[in-house]
Amino acid sequence: MDLSAGTKSQLEMSRNYHDMGSVNKLREAAQSGDSGALEEAAKQFEAIFVQMMLKSMRKAQDALADKDSPFSSEQVKFYREMHDKQLATDLSANGSIGLADIIIQQMSPGEGVMPAGAVRSDGDLSILNKHNVAAVQNAQDRVLGVNNENVSPAAFKQSAFASPEEFVKALYPHAVEAAKELNLDPKAMIAQAALETGWGKSLIHKMGGESSHNLFGIKADRRWEGEKANVDTLEFVNNMPEKQQASFRSYGSFDDSMRDYVDFIKSNPRYEKAVQQTETPQDYFKALQEAGYATDPQYAEKVMSVFNGNILGELLP
Known part of the structure; x- marks a missing residue:
């Protein structure tokens, strides 16, 4: 079953990491069998993966950072983390990494054969x-x-x-x-x-x-x-x-x-x-x-x- 325009719009909103309502919509769509829900779920999984990489990179950067610098404050780190999370979802939505495509091929029935x-x-x-x-x-x-x-x-x-x-x-x-x-x-x-x-x-x-x-x-x-x-x-x-x-x-x-x-x-x-x-x-x-x-x-x-x-x-x- 294909996604309706309204449902598709709601699922695309789930790419905004803080929109928990749309994330719930994604879960409901997946449970109902909507074919487009798999694509959105795969993109979110890819976003989590990218976010983990960014977080590891930030930790390495913080280890060498000047503790007295204003850019090392907890407030800056808080907003930086928000930025990284949204960056991860945007990269996934644009297909920049390709992990989501692999997940879709693996999980989709039919002729989309993943080697x-x-x-x-x-x-x-x-x-x-x-x-x-x-x-x-x-x-x-x-x-x-x-x-x-x-x-x-x-x-x-x-x-x-x-x-x-x-x-x-x-x-x-x-x-x-x-x-x-x-x-x-x-x-x-x-x-x-x-x-x-x-x-x-x-x-x-x-x-x-x-x-x-x-x-x-x-x-x-x-x-x-x-x-x-x-x-x-x-x-x-x-x-x-x-x-x-x-x-x-x-x-x-x-x-x-x-x-x-x-x-x-x-x-x-x-x-x-x-x-x-x-x-x-x-x-x-x-x-x-x-x-x-x-x-x-x-x-x-x-x-x-x-x-x-x-x-x-x-x-x-």
Whole structure:
């Protein structure tokens, strides 16, 4: 249900941090199922995040401030805090940070697929300053004595396909062959790869720009002897996201990625139950999730939303 003009105006007023009445309107709209309420709630969450950053910055500034300065008075700090709160809501309303868009994609049903790989990434922020990230990582590794053989110093995410149509057209023939070994619908493999990479828009790339071709977010554990790509990752720990760093497998082609996925599933005892349920994609992905393939508690549900979605319904039989 779309928001009426009057309700929309009231919800937009909730961006003013001290308008508690409009905040209550937002809560009521969300409970009634208004589609626009999610957008406003996501923007408010982003505003809270920005406000926390500003508050931390102010604390650092206050630690170095002249205590006798008139600008260090409690009155000034009070109005400065009000300004920062309103600044945070304005930045969020203008889409300056982008966190709200990610929340909307994650929480909205339908075709707005948020890459599962983003839960294992730094939100693509490293690409904006990847050379500095690589330099810091190399310095840290030298201090810690880390062996960097076959490991890219800093990986990043970028698009490898222009559209979902191009993604499916390029990968489906490989999926047909690979899926035979699992007795799995190749459409299911495409759906999982689409979720993991956002239809190929968020693929891990090495520092030199070469694609890792990693379609399924498979990490490089001690058994992996091939090339690797290091990226920051957000994993769910007790249903809460936690930032970590992980190495992911890097392949020479997308076909290699699909074949390794099949080998990875078939050779790992923890996925034995999933292998026994490949005839039904829903049961298969549920078993994968229960076995710990992904830490996202809604992983299976998200893959099936892509599997049953309009995009694959139109592109594949």
